[in-house]
Amino acid sequence: MQEQYQNTADAAVLSPNKITSICCIGAGYVGGPTMAVMAQKNPDIKVTVVDLNAQRIADWNDADLTKLPIFEPGLDQVVKEARGRNLFFSTDVETAINEAQMIFISVNTPTKTYGSGKGMAADLKYIELCARQIAKVATTDKIVVEKSTLPVKTAQAIKSILNHTGNGVKFQILSNPEFLAEGTAITDLIDPDRVLIGGDQTPEGKQAIQALVDVYATWVPKAQILTTNIWSSELSKLVANAFLAQRVSSINAISELCEATEANVEEVAKAIGMDSRIGSKFLKASVGFGGSCFQKDILNLVYISKSLGLQETADYWEQVIIMNNHQRDRFANKIVQTLYNTVAGKKIAFLGWAFKKDTNDTREAAAIYVGDRLIDEQANISVYDPKVNAKQMQSDLNYLNTRSEDQNKTYLSTESNPYDAVKDSHAIAVLTEWDEFKTYDWQRIYDSMNKPAFVFDGRNLLDTEALESIGFIVNAIGR
Ligand SMILES: NC(=O)C1=CN([C@@H]2O[C@H](COP(=O)(O)OP(=O)(O)OC[C@H]3O[C@@H](n4cnc5c(N)ncnc54)[C@H](O)[C@@H]3O)[C@@H](O)[C@H]2O)C=CC1
Numbered sequence: 001m002q003e004q005y006q007n008t009a010d011a012a013v014l015s016p017n018k019i020t021s022i023c024c025i026g027a028g029y030v031g032g033p034t035m036a037v038m039a040q041k042n043p044d045i046k047v048t049v050v051d052l053n054a055q056r057i058a059d060w061n062d063a064d065l066t067k068l069p070i071f072e073p074g075l076d077q078v079v080k081e082a083r084g085r086n087l088f089f090s091t092d093v094e095t096a097i098n099e100a101q102m103i104f105i106s107v108n109t110p111t112k113t114y115g116s117g118k119g120m121a122a123d124l125k126y127i128e129l130c131a132r133q134i135a136k137v138a139t140t141d142k143i144v145v146e147k148s149t150l151p152v153k154t155a156q157a158i159k160s161i162l163n164h165t166g167n168g169v170k171f172q173i174l175s176n177p178e179f180l181a182e183g184t185a186i187t188d189l190i191d192p193d194r195v196l197i198g199g200d201q202t203p204e205g206k207q208a209i210q211a212l213v214d215v216y217a218t219w220v221p222k223a224q225i226l227t228t229n230i231w232s233s234e235l236s237k238l239v240a241n242a243f244l245a246q247r248v249s250s251i252n253a254i255s256e257l258c259e260a261t262e263a264n265v266e267e268v269a270k271a272i273g274m275d276s277r278i279g280s281k282f283l284k285a286s287v288g289f290g291g292s293c294f295q296k297d298i299l300n301l302v303y304i305s306k307s308l309g310l311q312e313t314a315d316y317w318e319q320v321i322i323m324n325n326h327q328r329d330r331f332a333n334k335i336v337q338t339l340y341n342t343v344a345g346k347k348i349a350f351l352g353w354a355f356k357k358d359t360n361d362t363r364e365a366a367a368i369y370v371g372d373r374l375i376d377e378q379a380n381i382s383v384y385d386p387k388v389n390a391k392q393m394q395s396d397l398n399y400l401n402t403r404s405e406d407q408n409k410t411y412l413s414t415e416s417n418p419y420d421a422v423k424d425s426h427a428i429a430v431l432t433e434w435d436e437f438k439t440y441d442w443q444r445i446y447d448s449m450n451k452p453a454f455v456f457d458g459r460n461l462l463d464t465e466a467l468e469s470i471g472f473i474v475n476a477i478g479r
């Protein structure tokens, strides 16, 4: 192989064997949609997604497409087209690994909750388990692709595990981080800003990179497929999330300043966003960012920086998290203060629990933290979310360990109809920007509430003037 490619340094001119069989370990928010689109766009590649969670796999295989474990607009149609043709979901991890030429690792990498790096570092135990399982099972050469978000230099650890099997099987490790956002996963996957592939800059590494480029090139324009060294690719993923979250914290910091000065954060965001160097996206002030990744990935970046002795860099990025926590607390405190400094025994209706619209994902959702803070003040919280069920909400609250599960049950209730959630409430808090909230009969809502009727719009979603003309007292973010 060395001789074959010794005269060229350009991966693009190499012609590796075509991939016909892919396995993905982890059938979650990333593994499921990513592989569904990959299979849809490559009907000649067999794609098998495996998971240890048998219920999750059963849900992916459910004939009723409304039962898929993940809600994403357009996902059902992609699954319908590819499932059973060249897309398969299975719990048989070992067979899928052995059959595949290319294995994506798409398992969870949460923040560590124990030991050194607790609360900051990424917990890589699931990644290591995957590497060990691949090492144990593989009998033919494999390309192993890091799809999960990982600390820079993780490929070294995976390589070390894989290269000590002693069975002669050769592995190439690639980094191919995923940039999809939940709620728009399918459009993001079909039309990505870029696909990033990092790998070793050896002939074998470049051949592996090219094999993955070819898989994406069936639907992504070549100019948008970026290849780098493996460490740049790993680090770029953390940096992309840090920059995105930093924009939200920046505008949220300004929202507090706006409230103190009678400036309007929406107007400020528009004014600065029209500067093409700043850009208009990701400048929406809110009750704080949520989701499984922003906080975890920034904490990871902070931890790596600290470990390398880069204290100023660590402190700089940590501030993004500090500001986000402050924004959530500020929102909860404002509710308490505005309701005459007590919410004890009062009913507060939450519209929305998911961390953003168009997803059923609630990980790190602002609603959980605001709810917890208000329950500390003995408020009764009544929630309506179009896609999140009562069990999930209770489990999110219980996970914080602030009080007993029975107490959480007493203070947090869930309604399947928004009008029931708001009935007899003292205030409504908008925690998620679901479009349907704008279409409600707000006069009917006003009539059913205690007076004065307050709205705390944590997403600047509703028409403040229209609500005020009905009689609501409205508090929005940064206005
Ligand atoms: N959720 C998102 O929007 C994005 C997530 N990411 C990254 O992708 C990775 C996965 O995230 P999600 O899909 O959200 O996580 P998830 O928790 O939804 O899915 C992970 C799945 O992996 C399975 N799993 C864990 N260990 C396993 C093993 N040894 N064998 C088989 N299955 C195993 C779990 O049962 C679970 O179903 C994380 O590193 C995350 O940072 C990256 C971009 C977007």
Ligand SMILES: O=C(O)[C@H]1O[C@H](OP(=O)(O)OP(=O)(O)OC[C@H]2O[C@@H](n3ccc(=O)[nH]c3=O)[C@H](O)[C@@H]2O)[C@H](O)[C@@H](O)[C@@H]1O
Binding pocket: 149, 178, 179, 180, 181, 182, 183, 241, 244, 248, 281, 282, 283, 284, 285, 286, 287, 288, 289, 290, 291, 292, 293, 294, 355, 356
């Ligand atoms: O690594 C990941 O997990 C993903 O994290 C984010 O995607 P996601 O968390 O799904 O959703 P975003 O649209 O980024 O929103 C994150 C949070 O920020 C909030 N947000 C976003 C934008 C904004 O202007 N204001 C704001 O408050 C959202 O409401 C949400 O709570 C990134 O956008 C993806 O590129 C990345 O792949």
